Amino acid sequence: MPATGPRPTLTAVADRAGVSIATASKVLNRHTDVAPATRARVETAVAELGYRTPGARRADGRRTVEFLVDVLDSPYAMEVLRGVTLAAEEVDVDVTVSRVRGGDRPEPASSWTRRLVTARRTGAIVVTAQVTGTTYASIARARVPVVVVDPLHLTTPELVSVGSTNWSGGRTATEHLLGLGHTRIGVVGGPEASISAVARVDGFRSAYQRAGLTPDPDLVRHVAFDRDAALHAADAMLRLPDRPTAVLASSDVQALGVLEAARRLGLAVPRDLSVVGYDDTYLAAWTNPPLTCVHQPLQDIGRVALRTVLGMDEGRLPDAHHIELATSLVVRDSTAPPPPGPDGRR
Secondary structure, eight states: OOOOOOOOOHHHHHHHSOOHHHHHHHHHHHHHHHHHHHHHHHHHHHHHHHHOOOOGBBSSSBEEEEEEEEEETTTHHHHHHHHHHHHHHHOOOOOEEEEOOTTTTTOOHHHHHHHHHHOOSEEEEESSOOHHHHHHHHHHHHOEEEEEEEEEEOOOOOOOOEEOOOHHHHHHHHHHHHTOOOOOOEEEOTTTOHHHHHHHHHHHHHHHHHHTTOOOGGEEEEESSSSSHHHHHHHHTTSTTTTSSSSSSSSSHHHHHHHHHHHHTOOTTTTOEEEEEEEEOOHHHSSSSOOOEEEHHHHHHHHHHHHHHHHHHHHOSSSSSSSEEEEEEEOOOOOOOOOTTTSSOO
């Protein structure tokens, strides 16, 4: 994490909070014999000054990285966490998990960065959360190494992030469906505010154009990375007079919604409708039929994020601020050639 100027001292924290050095030290060492109001003043001073204890180690000398996620039941996030914890085991680093509130009422960055500093975290890995310029400024002041996995936005070039080749993933999935003979392909994309979702749809459009086809705008829907939102979007597409013969979802969870929409309308997958998921989490192999998916190396993304955070803590910045790992296509049983038309031809 880049930092400028001299490192703030414990004395500066105590002066800013109007307490003694001993009291400031008690708060940073998580002693319980400090009044709540006094503790709050010290924590605020820590956040404002960007004070960080040298080495960011606990009292027992161990390093701890915090895993911050906005959705606790996300298969995507759990696969990334698996990679983080496996990598942490290899280097004897502890991992803690906490929720950072997102959505319409996101938790202020100053709040969770203050928690990182007072808990003496070595660094943090933030998953699928919005990191604005204001958020980055708070991170920079705290001087805590932070790596964001698949950020919704990349508004700050200095932000270090890890993700995958989303454009290529969208294109590869579309080429697979085109190769099977599908020419009316629907897309249940993620939110338009998400750079990864937009990149996947751009990859879809690129494959379409390369095949000399024009996507039907009625068959491209941007909704939340959510089963129910995808179900409603897919239902609307599949009720069209000239419905798609295949649907590409931007996540495995969305693909579940597409499968349910098809089931409710009496469409068999893949006989009547081909479905492609995205992520290739454990859900993909458990669906009926098992999902053809764009595979994101989520565990490897977690491993890279953990190693990058530790390297930043040791003063080593990555060669690139945004690291992308390659995607690939895993073909299972949810895709097949389109059904014959009224004249018997495909």
